[in-house]
Amino acid sequence: MxxxxxxxxxxxxxxxxxxxxxxxxxxxxxxxxxxxxxxxxxxxxxxxxxxxxxxxxxxxxxxxxxxNRSGPAGLGVEIEVDHISACVVDLTGSVRATARIPSAHRDAHPGVAVGRAVALARTVRAEAGLEVVGAAVAVPGVVAADGVVVRAPNLPQWSGAEIGPLFDGLPVTTANEADLAALAELWFAAGPPDALYVSGGVGVGAGIVLGGQLFRGVGGRAGELGHVVVDPDGPNCRCGGHGCLEQVAGQEALLRAGRTTDLDALPPHVLDGAARALGVALAGAVNLLDVPVVVLGGIYPRLGEPLRAAVHDRLCERVVHRSDVEVRLSALGPGGALRAAAASVVRERLRRP
Structure with missing residues (x-):
């Protein structure tokens, strides 16, 4: 009591x-x-x-x-295909220190990425100067309830990886980055209680929020939007399928199609192709889940209003049971998952003092 x-x-x-x-x-x-x-x-x-x-x-x-702004703090770490980020938040969820470094992991053993992540975490912990009481790690893959990475198509050596034991002795949880990004939208951007959050990066993931709660599915596999087939005759995907959404709307696919290394230089026809593919995948999800809002996050806010408007138009064409689906660009940018990872630690501490 x-x-x-x-x-x-x-x-x-x-x-x-x-x-x-x-x-x-x-x-x-x-x-x-x-x-x-x-x-x-x-x-x-x-x-x-x-x-x-x-x-x-x-x-x-x-x-x-x-x-207490000087009280217990949470550490968030995000390990992506091409970078690592870390941050510390205080009990209010405010970021007190953050850092990001480029780091290629596609063909590397998990221990390589985690070793770099631990070093980066030490840096931000020292900068924040707060007592960190736990950590949460965001990864681009399916994560089971026990924290084991079940599958990460863009990190093929990560299947079966356990991140926690490789850290500094802190209590560590592991979660899917799109799930955490969806929670960030809910916690820090007054996001709607029923929404589909789309995280664009090298892969494309989704976080599903229903009734103000994250829906992970029975085995934590809900939200694998990037591997919804949008073109059955399309290119091979790292998941083993063909014509998956991320092969059209993922970061590498967009840069390849635009023949550029700069997302800001993508030609209109590439954005239109990505919007069509996103429209196909998202319409199926909206028809199934009946959510009124789609939030485009990760790299997508950088692509701006033309992409948002085009995705909205595609959804209006394909969603059968709603007269309109609101499509938003996330205000949090690509750092939402990282902040939510750290905040999940302090929120649990506040929930169970």
Whole structure:
């Protein structure tokens, strides 16, 4: 019961900081004495910070409470095909340090990437200067409930990899990067409670949010949008299939089709082809899931309004049970999954103080 009440009080601080003890008692229905006892415990644990009182009238002024910006922190790491990123967030989810380095992993053993990730994590932890209590690692592949990477077509040596034991002794979880990017949209961009988030990169993944909760499927395999077939006679894919979406709308496919190394220099016909392919795959997903919003993230916001408008037009043509589907460009850019990874650590700490 006490743990439940600690979480209850902490949750109210998260929702309404800065807040007084009296306000917490009113919000939770607990007695003032109980609230004060719980608050002292949370202060001792470094989860809360007591601010100086502001005198605004007669009587004894209250000392407002807020989350401790110098308290426990979360580490996020993202390992992609061609880069590694790391960041540290405080209890509010604010990024306190971040770094990114190029790093090629397509044909490398997982230990190579993880070793570089650990080194980068040490750098951001030192810069943040906070006590990191756990880490979450985002990867571009299917991740089982126990954290084992089941399959990552663009990282062929990663099948069966366990990331956690290779880290610095921190508690580590592993998750799909598109799932985390979808949560970032929900947590940090006031994203809708029912949406399909599309993460464009070397591959194309999707995160599905239904009723404000991430839907992962029975084995964590939901959201493999990049391997939906959009052209049965199309090119071979690393997954073993043919004509998958990522072979038209993935980063490497776009650059190849545009005969350029710069996403900003893609010609209109390449964007139109990507929009048509995305429209085919997304229309099937929207018809199946009945979500009202599609969010384009990863590299897609960089491609801008022309891509968004073209995808919207394709969905209007193909979705049969909705008069309109809203298509948004993510405001978070390519760093959403990384931030959500780190934030998932502190959110769990706040949920279970």
């Amino acid at each position: 006490r743990r439940h009440n600690l979480a209850l009080v902490l949750g109210e601080v998260v929702a309404a900081e800065p807040v007084s003890r009296a306000a917490l008692a009113a919000r939770t229905g607990l007695t003032r004495g109980t609230v004060s006892s719980l608050v002292e415990e949370l202060l001792d644990a470094g989860l809360l910070d007591e601010l100086a009182a502001e005198r605004s009238g007669p009587g004894r002024p209250a000392n407002p409470l807020q989350l």
